[in-house]
Amino acid sequence: MTSPDVAASGSSASAIWNLPNVLTMLRIVLVPFFVWFLVLDAPGLESAAGVWRWAAFACFAIAIYTDKLDGDIARSRGLVTDFGKIADPIADKLLTGSALVMLSILGELPWWITIVILVREWGITALRFFVIRYGVIPASKGGKLKTVVQTAAILLYLFPLTVGTAWLGIVALVVMLAAVAVTVWTGVDYVVEALKLRNAGRAASGNTGDAGDAGDPAAR
Incomplete structure (x- = not known):
């Protein structure tokens, strides 16, 4: 027989691993890749075709789209969680903050x-x-x-x-x-x-x- 504490723990874990929260965590995971693509695009390292810049642009665009997507899904399916309320704004600030800092390091902003x-x-x-x-x-x-x-x-x-x-x-x-x-x-x-x-x-x-x-x- 499963104890109430174990059941509550399992329910909490399943609530965290819903689709909106997975998208939020994906956004956090994409941040270091985005930063690395911009590092590879730094003067002296950039490719002739600008491949890494395009990769950074695409990475940021995909990551920022997950912000809208996870919010829409969470509200429409009633999947708003305490974890999402905390993690979502942190993910947003990590993404935009890293973009601003990297653009300034590259001397573009x-x-x-x-x-x-x-x-x-x-x-x-x-x-x-x-x-x-x-x-x-x-x-x-x-x-x-x-x-x-x-x-x-x-x-x-x-x-x-x-x-x-x-x-x-x-x-x-x-x-x-x-x-x-x-x-x-x-x-x-x-x-x-x-x-x-x-x-x-x-x-x-x-x-x-x-x-x-x-x-x-x-x-x-």
């Missing part, structure tokens, strides 16, 4: 852009954990817009033809600057929402404490 975006991304992640005792900050429409613009900008920078085409380079820079603007704007918005959530949580706990004291004769 100014470091200040990479630093601003990474500070915002990881700062907001830390902020979410800090205020989680008061509640969860929901993803906003601005946050989704930020993800779309960031993805478009990175794909433009990774596109092999951008490096040697002046007008494509200008388009990539404009889109990236737009991504920076949206990233900073949504970051400020999240900070405001976090402060509201914290203040509401503190007010609620204060009111609960007052009510408890009023009903306790010993506290009068």
